[in-house]
Amino acid sequence: MKRIFFSVLMAMACTGPLFAQTHQEKINVYLLGTFHFDQTDSTYRVLDDKHQKSINQLNDIIVGIKPDKIFIERMPDFENEHKMDSLYTAYVNRTKETNNPNEIWQVAFKTAKRLGHKKLYQCDHPGNYGNLYAEIQEYAKKHNQMNILEYHAPGVTTPLGSTVNRDSVMKSMSLLDFMKWLNRADVQSTSHAHYINVFPQVGHTDVYDYKENYLLGTELTADWYRRNIYIYSKMINQLDYKEKAIFLLIGNDHIPIIRHLFESNPYFKVVDTKKWLE
Numbered sequence: 001m002k003r004i005f006f007s008v009l010m011a012m013a014c015t016g017p018l019f020a021q022t023h024q025e026k027i028n029v030y031l032l033g034t035f036h037f038d039q040t041d042s043t044y045r046v047l048d049d050k051h052q053k054s055i056n057q058l059n060d061i062i063v064g065i066k067p068d069k070i071f072i073e074r075m076p077d078f079e080n081e082h083k084m085d086s087l088y089t090a091y092v093n094r095t096k097e098t099n100n101p102n103e104i105w106q107v108a109f110k111t112a113k114r115l116g117h118k119k120l121y122q123c124d125h126p127g128n129y130g131n132l133y134a135e136i137q138e139y140a141k142k143h144n145q146m147n148i149l150e151y152h153a154p155g156v157t158t159p160l161g162s163t164v165n166r167d168s169v170m171k172s173m174s175l176l177d178f179m180k181w182l183n184r185a186d187v188q189s190t191s192h193a194h195y196i197n198v199f200p201q202v203g204h205t206d207v208y209d210y211k212e213n214y215l216l217g218t219e220l221t222a223d224w225y226r227r228n229i230y231i232y233s234k235m236i237n238q239l240d241y242k243e244k245a246i247f248l249l250i251g252n253d254h255i256p257i258i259r260h261l262f263e264s265n266p267y268f269k270v271v272d273t274k275k276w277l278e
Helices: 002-015 049-065 081-092 103-115 129-142 166-171 175-182 185-197 216-236 252-263 273-277
Strands: 027-034 069-072 245-251 268-270
Touching (some): 027 273, 049 175, 049 245, 049 273, 129 216, 166 175, 175 185, 185 216, 216 252, 245 252, 252 268
Parallel strands (some): 027 245, 027 268
């Protein structure tokens, strides 16, 4: 009986996948990690001519990949969707460029307008990072664990972004080149790794002795994953699966988890950022 079952499986494998998806052409996914343009130091103004030139170059690249839908880091269920829709509609009808320094206006609005899109798609979800980080930082100070948060303990990864002076790096290159730097594999992977091997080591971590603050830092990591899974879910629930390509503009630390989720879904193909951003 086992041999017969194995033979049937082999025959089916030769003729095609056991669970073939009906949508043969995968949707290309373009993910761009960003810094928040309006949260820089006072000397870095994205409305300056040199940065506007760089933003226009970035927008040219995004227009070239022709996404059918552009997703942005806004919460559709907590921020009135029609507010963002009306803001975008007002922008489209303006004859002058926007003076809002936020990356949603500078990149998503401008690019969507050039592509003739009627709306932008919101996908953010609330998290509890700030409160949880404050808790684990307080615990670490009281229980001699600050060496973990400061990347001086065994088994922790130092984010590459923490080893350089971010302001100096930003000012040493064009805005577009800085975006390319942010989206480098080593920058994103080391930043993601510290969610995996720094925070889970903070708190009462004796797995055989459940007490108050048990696996406290793990709660932050779990919350971070939860938020990104919801972001991904909100994205795919706004698709009709007729799209050829979609684009997401979001804070850089979100990218690794969202990339993994799309890579794990057989209906999508994540396009390597290095290939299309160059």
